[in-house]
Amino acid sequence: MVNTKVNLGGLEMATPVATASGTFGYGTEYIGAVDYAKLGAVTAKGIRLEPWPGNAMPRHCEVPGGLVNAIGLQGTGVEQFLSITVPWYREESAATAGRSVPLIANIWGGSVDEYAEVARRLGDAVDAIELNVSCPNVKSGGHTFGQDPAVLAQVVRATRDATRLPLIVKLAPNVPSIAPYVAACEDAGADALSLINTIPAMVIDIERRVPVLANRSGGLSGQGIHPVAVKLVHDAHRATRLPILAMGGVFDARDAIEFLLAGATAVAVGTATFSDPGVVAAVHDGIVDYCIRHGFSSVTELTGNLAE
Ligand SMILES: Cc1cc2nc3c(=O)[nH]c(=O)nc-3n(C[C@H](O)[C@H](O)[C@H](O)COP(=O)(O)O)c2cc1C
Numbered sequence: 393m394v395n396t397k398v399n400l401g402g403l404e405m406a407t408p409v410a411t412a413s414g415t416f417g418y419g420t421e422y423i424g425a426v427d428y429a430k431l432g433a434v435t436a437k438g439i440r441l442e443p444w445p446g447n448a449m450p451r452h453c454e455v456p457g458g459l460v461n462a463i464g465l466q467g468t469g470v471e472q473f474l475s476i477t478v479p480w481y482r483e484e485s486a487a488t489a490g491r492s493v494p495l496i497a498n499i500w501g502g503s504v505d506e507y508a509e510v511a512r513r514l515g516d517a518v519d520a521i522e523l524n525v526s527c528p529n530v531k532s533g534g535h536t537f538g539q540d541p542a543v544l545a546q547v548v549r550a551t552r553d554a555t556r557l558p559l560i561v562k563l564a565p566n567v568p569s570i571a572p573y574v575a576a577c578e579d580a581g582a583d584a585l586s587l588i589n590t591i592p593a594m595v596i597d598i599e600r601r602v603p604v605l606a607n608r609s610g611g612l613s614g615q616g617i618h619p620v621a622v623k624l625v626h627d628a629h630r631a632t633r634l635p636i637l638a639m640g641g642v643f644d645a646r647d648a649i650e651f652l653l654a655g656a657t658a659v660a661v662g663t664a665t666f667s668d669p670g671v672v673a674a675v676h677d678g679i680v681d682y683c684i685r686h687g688f689s690s691v692t693e694l695t696g697n698l699a700e
Pocket residue numbers: 412413414415437438439459461463465498523524562588589590612613614615617639640641642660661662663664
């Protein structure tokens with residue numbers, strides 16, 4: 393019998409497998425298609441204070457080994473999330489899983505104050521908050537919050553002061569070294585890190601000589617980014633004691649186990665769910681099977697357990 397429980401910075405997860413924000417709707421859309429009993433947490437699509445329309449279409453494009461998307465954070469605002477989405481999720485997910493499956497709210501904003509206000513309004517309606525810092529800081533000329541350790545620290549600190557929930561900060565992959573960003577999050581009061589978000593990317597229609605996406609560029613996700621994500625998780629783990637939720641091209645249990653050995657406490661399945669929702673259960677079962685084959689009684693023994 394393998395103990396699959398993990399603790400992600402105060403978030404108790406019955407299994408180490410979560411879903412990645414933006415790839416699993418608001419958590420109810422996959423009922424009937426995914427075995428929720430095998431999920432340790434569901435991360436909802438990103439929300440800000442007000443509803444947000446996202447970018448013009450076309451806003452996604454398949455490429456070899458991945459998907460480039462520029463959805464532009466389309467989402468319901470925090471009020472609809474609280475009044476409709478959360479109660480609906482709680483009822484439906486508990487009924488299908490036979491237990492409560494923790495819900496992580498993924499939040500973003502155009503200013504530090506907006507992040508803090510969304511966190512404040514969420515109260516204790518969700519089980520954890522994940523900050524998406526890969527969005528433009530409107531007040532400081534549009535640079536993303538996650539691209540400057542000092543700004544990152546500000547947003548984490550302000551959100552920390554606004555919530556007692558486990559606070560997960562989702563790091564951007566396109567930085568020269570992850571260590572200063574990890575340190576900024578740790579010092580500012582984060583409970584956990586998640587990585588990676590999508591990698592900036594662009595696709596061109598050579599016949600029309602125009603970018604395929606209306607937004608011109610987007611973010612790459614899927615199998616092609618997995619080795620990049622493993623390296624960043626490994627580097628982040630060496631730089632911190634904070635637990636890590638790893639994502640980026642998890643398509644099977646092997647990908648997930650790589651993340652755990654690199655230093656992750658839990659993993660999230662994202663783009664893979666679009667082509668096969670069954671990946672979630674297969675990843676869970678494959679991790680358990682690996683533990684049995686290698687004599688580990690608890691999934692926690694895998695974290696950072698590289699033979700060096
Ligand atoms: C269509 C789409 C929408 C996404 N929306 C969000 C979002 O709202 N907030 C966020 O933090 N990440 C978002 N992401 C990033 C994913 O959560 C994840 O970090 C990334 O896709 C890497 O994992 P994957 O390769 O398994 O998809 C989105 C990704 C995709 C493909």
